[in-house]
Amino acid sequence: MTEDLEEDFDDNDGAESGAEPSQSKGGLKKILLIVLPILLLVGGGAGLYFSGILDKLLGGHKEEASTESSAPSPVAKAVQAAAFMDLPEMLVNLQTSGRKQAFLKLRVALELESVADQPRVEQMMPRIVDYFQVYLRELRIEDLQGASGMNLLREELLTRVNAAVKPVKVSDVLFKEMLVQ
Template identity: 50%
Template sequence: MADEDDEDIGGGKKVSGKKLVLFILLPLLVLAGAGAGVYMSGLLDPILNPGASEEHVAEEEAPNEEEAPSGPGVFVPLDEMTVTLRSAGSKARYLKLQLTLELEKAEDEERVRAVMPRIIDNFQVFLRELRVEEMEGSQGIYRIREELLTRVNQAANPVKVKEVLFTDMLIQ
């Protein structure tokens, strides 16, 4: 007598239901899941809809009016700052810094000067928490520049500061 899980296939061989699930249905489910994952990830978009990818590339290449590169902006030099850096030892470390802000429009200069105490305060709070190790190399300086740019744009909002430029930097 045959079990209920066994099925009689063509040539008289009996295949159990467990083997049927294991060798046929399970691989089909895995392939269907993999196909759905590839489809959802967007890897098939260029194949399934070639016109949409070209439109998307054209949108990325077209510069926005806001992001259009303009000529050099207006430069506003800041007063020299000297801050005490955070150090683990008993020896105090100092950072002497001279910065210049690049603005997009000349009319923004007066607005920036009006909030200059807030900008200097934001810079001082950030710079005092730095350690000498964090300023090593170009990557450290780049990170500091990006943080200062974020802080100046928050303080000078709605004025847009394009760049924070290091005029002089001395660690002692």
């Protein structure tokens, strides 16, 4: 009697396990037949897009070539018209909580939008240096640490220099040397 039950159990087990693989194989084949071509098309399209071949096929490259030949791009104009002006070296003592003093030595250059703005900036140089000195003397060593400290310093100096030379627009403040001691 136990042998009959074992045979029935083995027969049921075989029937169930035989039915599942055929269903899962059929479902897996369907998924592969649908998903694989879609992945190939998406991958091929992405490859064409990033290689630039798709732009050439769609004719986008021809339009760019015709506009470039007629007039220089705004980026090229900005690079050609930009002027750089060095500010005098500044040495200030920083705020410290202890008795030991810390100093900041700073050399910066200003990026002007055009060479024609340079006389106005030279005329206002004492005011620019004053604005920078007042701000720099309030800094602590912690304010200058890391990339975020440098970016904040750049933004603050840019705001101050633009306030000093009001009608003229300074595009950027570039650090040439910065030493904290």
